[in-house]
Amino acid sequence: MAAIAQDEDWTTRFTGLSRLEPRIREVLTSRSQVIRVPADTVIFGPGKSPENMLLLLEGTVRVQQLAENGREVVLYRVTAGESCVLTTACMLAYEDYSAEGVAETDIVAAAVPRAVFDDLVSTSKEFRTFVFTAYSRRMTDLFHVIEDIAFRRMDIRLAQKIIERADTGVLKATHAQLAAELGTAREVISRQLAEFQRRGWVTLGRGTVEILDCDALRKLSES
Structure with missing residues (x-):
């Protein structure tokens, strides 16, 4: 220092x-x-x-x-x-x-x-x-x-975290980092992100999550 x-x-x-x-x-x-x-x-x-x-x-x-x-x-x-x-x-x-x-x-x-x-x-x-x-x-x-x-569902918490931390529509974080943020296992995050991608809400890259449908994520995060 x-x-x-x-x-x-x-x-x-x-x-x-x-x-x-x-x-x-x-x-x-x-x-x-x-x-x-x-x-x-x-x-x-x-x-x-x-x-x-x-x-x-x-x-x-x-x-x-x-x-x-x-x-x-x-x-x-x-x-x-x-x-x-x-x-x-x-x-x-x-x-x-x-x-x-x-x-x-x-x-x-x-x-x-x-x-x-x-x-x-x-x-x-x-x-x-x-x-x-x-x-x-x-x-x-x-x-x-x-x-x-x-007490809160992981899909809701993950949607909230993506919206909260995405910079200009892209969240730069690995699945392991997101798991640490949310207090769960990396495999749980990977499965949930894959489901978000299947629904057309995000697209996944190496260490990135790009938001495709912010309204859908926000609706889930507020449910």
Whole structure:
């Protein structure tokens, strides 16, 4: 991770931090470091203790967990203007990570050292509110992920994922990657995509899914 010059007040990019009193904001910015991390870097993993709270300024981080059967499950993504709830939980509980965070793109983030995090959580009501608001919001998202995996039909969830992630009508992802996104086996995704292709809704390429009938996919996703 290579540090870059801090040429702006990055706290303005985060709802809640921009409302910190100037003294607290100065502590946060002066004792933190803005870093760059290249795509595909494993930022944290199971058994490691968090040293910093990362506040994402640019890019996307994918947080995923390896199940007991060896299958990867994507828990959530952290995007610009957000923090990682798993890192927050581990820092608050002084525990090691139980999942993996991977830079899905090149990222720029503000790294807030544990000592600064601990100090501000205990002394600043505004910073504490920022931390727990983000935490509660992401926990709600995780409950939705659990609900989807446990109760929703795979064809509906796959249609939703294709529409959500397709860029200009084409989703660039392997069947294994989609399986990790949806918490299922690659074979299940392959069978469902083959059915979508048979119906004329998509056409499959090497690592791509091209949408041919967006209305049909959207209708299924909303059923």
